[in-house]
């Protein structure tokens with residue numbers, strides 16, 4: 001197999017580092033925001049800002065969910081590197097393919113399994 005696992009492992013570790021620091025920043029932002037809100041004491045002087053604050057919080061939560069999901073994929077991929085299972089689809093055990101791994105080093109499934117899962121997932 002022509003896949004350079006070592007190069008992909010380095011990319012995965014960089015990605016894990018990047019995701020972890022983004023998540024750390026997000027949780028810092030979150031506690032900062034909550035500190036401000038509790039100091040405010042809910043006097044209702046910021047009615048106009050409340051809805052945008054809620055919106056921002058939702059954005060942050062969905063960003064955090066995404067980052068955590070990708071981080072989970074990255075960690076599973078790194079685990080597969082260690083166990084020698086890297087590059088194989090978690091569903092059908094077929095090689096994921098060099099091109100796909102190059103584009104998405106933490107891909108857990110081959111292209112056709114991903115297609116199948118996406119189609120079957122309820123909207």
Ligand SMILES: [Zn+2]
Nearest residue numbers: 089092110113
């Ligand atoms: Zn597959």
